[in-house]
Amino acid sequence: MWRIPDPPANETERVAALVACNILDTPREERFDRLSWLAQRFYGADLAFIGFINADTQWLKSVTSSAIGVSIERRSSICQLIVASGEPLVVSDLRTDERFEGHPALPQLSLRFYAGVPLIVPPGLVIGSLCIMRHEPGVPEGFDIRVLQKLAAIAVDEIELRSLNFDLTRLTRIDALTGLGNRRCFDEEIERARLRCQRMGTPLTLMMADIDQFKELNDLAGHRSGDEVLRRIGAIFASVPLRPDDVAVRYGGEEFAFIVSGIGASDAVGIAERILETVQAAGLQHPTRGALTLSVGIASQPGNDIDIEQLLSEADAALYEAKRSGRNRIVASDSQWRGPPAAPQSLAQPKA
Numbered sequence: 066m067w068r069i070p071d072p073p074a075n076e077t078e079r080v081a082a083l084v085a086c087n088i089l090d091t092p093r094e095e096r097f098d099r100l101s102w103l104a105q106r107f108y109g110a111d112l113a114f115i116g117f118i119n120a121d122t123q124w125l126k127s128v129t130s131s132a133i134g135v136s137i138e139r140r141s142s143i144c145q146l147i148v149a150s151g152e153p154l155v156v157s158d159l160r161t162d163e164r165f166e167g168h169p170a171l172p173q174l175s176l177r178f179y180a181g182v183p184l185i186v187p188p189g190l191v192i193g194s195l196c197i198m199r200h201e202p203g204v205p206e207g208f209d210i211r212v213l214q215k216l217a218a219i220a221v222d223e224i225e226l227r228s229l230n231f232d233l234t235r236l237t238r239i240d241a242l243t244g245l246g247n248r249r250c251f252d253e254e255i256e257r258a259r260l261r262c263q264r265m266g267t268p269l270t271l272m273m274a275d276i277d278q279f280k281e282l283n284d285l286a287g288h289r290s291g292d293e294v295l296r297r298i299g300a301i302f303a304s305v306p307l308r309p310d311d312v313a314v315r316y317g318g319e320e321f322a323f324i325v326s327g328i329g330a331s332d333a334v335g336i337a338e339r340i341l342e343t344v345q346a347a348g349l350q351h352p353t354r355g356a357l358t359l360s361v362g363i364a365s366q367p368g369n370d371i372d373i374e375q376l377l378s379e380a381d382a383a384l385y386e387a388k389r390s391g392r393n394r395i396v397a398s399d400s401q402w403r404g405p406p407a408a409p410q411s412l413a414q415p416k417a
Contacts, residue, residue, distance in 0.1 A: 067168040069140050070149035075190060079148070080120050083192040086224055087231055089117060089124055090261040096223045097127040100195070100216050105129045107212055109205065110197035112176060115184070115220055117193035118148050124264065126193075136264045141170050144181055144194040151191050153182045153210050158202035177202040180210060182217045186224065195220055242292060243299025246314035251322055254312045255373055258326045261310065262368040270333045270365040271380040272323040274340065277358045277392040278351065279319035285352040294349060294357065295319065301343050307336070322380075330365035330397040337361045337395045358393035360384060365398075 073079060083089070097115050105113035114128040123142040125135045139145055143165075147154050156179040159165050181196035195217040199205075238250035246254065255271070262269040276282075276298065283291040295315075302313045302321060316322040323340075325333050341359055349357035362384025366376050379398050387396040 066163065066166050070146055073149055073151065073191070076120075079190045079192060082186050082190045083117055083119055086117075086186070086192065086228055088126060088224060088227065089119065090257050090264065091126070092256065092260070093127060094227075096227070097220065100220050100223070101127040101129050104195060104197050104213060104216050108180075108197050108208075109199075111200050112198040113196065115193065115195050116142075116144055117184070118142065118145060122264075123193075137170070141168075143168075143170075143179060144196060147181050147183050147194045148191050151183055151185070151189070153180070153214065155180045155204065155208075155210060157204050160202070176200055178204070180208070180213060182210065182214045184217055184221055184224070186221060240299070240315040242295050243302075243315045244296075245299050245302060245321070246312060248314070248317060250312070251314040251316060251324070254314070255324050258310070258312070258324050259371045259373060262326050262371060264368075265327070266368045267327040268329045268365045268367055269371050269376065270325040270328060270330055270363060271376050272325060272333055272337055272361055272363045273316065273380045273384045274321045274323070274337075274359050274361045275384055275388070276319040277360055277388075278354060281353055282351055282357075297347065297349055298344070301347055302340065305336075305340050305343055311336075328365075330363045333363050333365065334395055334397050337363060337397075341393075341395070360387035360392050361395045362387050363395065363397040 101113040101115050104110065112128070112130050112133065114125050114133070116123050116125045118124075118139055121139050123137050123139055123144055125133075128135065143154075143156075143159070156162050156165070158177050159168070159171055159174065159179055160177055165171060176198040178199040178201060179196065181194045183191040184193040184195060185191055195213060197213065238246055238253070240247040258269055276294070279291065279294075282294060298321070299315065305313075307313065307323075308327075310326045312324040314322050314324075323336070325336065341361065344359055345356065351357045362380050362382070364376055364379035364383055366372065383396040383398045387394050390396070
């Protein structure tokens with residue numbers, strides 16, 4: 066009878082190690098696709114995949130068939146048994162093995178043979194699995210799990226190499242003046258946010274913020290003063306409490322972007338208000354406006370229909386409307402249609 070296994074004793078450390086790998090919701094990579102392809106070919110399997118399991122989801126970094134989804138709830142995952150035990154798992158026939166009687170996924174699953182091995186990172190933490198599956202039941206003649214274990218070890222080496230490369234390139238994702246992410250960081254993180262929101266079925270929201278009449282500040286107070294304002298704004302944005310997956314970047318010039326996952330445009334207005342209030346409290350000065358202010362445009366798309374170029378276009382249109390209608394305000398558009406950007410639908414000024 067199917068029973069959801071208890072998490073391992075090191076569950077907290079295990080999930081933390083997976084997060085530290087910085088691999089969840091990243092695009093497919095040849096280094097991992099190559100390993101799943103080799104596993105499928107070597108064993109003559111119908112499917113092979115490399116998956117990672119966090120607190121509630123199994124997410125596939127690499128899978129050899131488009132017929133299987135990229136994520137599944139952990140409680141419905143077969144691979145969670147590998148996480149729980151830390152040991153390989155071989156099942157001759159998922160339909161007849163009494164351990165899986167009543168498993169919620171089996172009625173829709175035509176694959177019957179299963180073999181999987183853990184992906185283990187130091188110090189002995191299982192963050193996922195490398196698995197193969199076949200439609201035909203029964204352990205193949207001469208089956209040797211050790212090959213799958215060797216491929217899993219290579220996968221772990223690739224994870225560690227990937228983390229090292231990410232650390233080496235981290236500085237190339239940082240804007241030197243403001244300390245925030247730069248345009249490269251934006252391009253990488255918004256794609257990652259798109260994948261995350263698609264997996265979770267939640268909205269992706271983009272907030273574009275622009276310093277009001279920054280050119281005047283540069284022209285009248287000098288570029289050194291302009292740079293100092295940008296540095297101060299970067300520090301302010303870094304201090305605004307955001308959720309772990311939210312990202313603030315300098316998009317270019319005096320324009321900044323906030324990538325916000327999991328909430329719609331109307332809910333993001335509250336975050337924008339906090340940002341404007343924090344800037345207001347900092348007391349930064351503008352030579353003609355008195356207090357330095359920002360304008361913010363917000364756009365959102367549902368998780369099942371994300372077009373990043375369209376999202377950027379809608380956020381830009383909302384920002385333009387904030388500028389056109391007087392500056393120092395927030396314009397949020399909940400448009401979800403395709404075509405030319407819709408007229409923004411709500412207008413809010415920051416709280417006093």
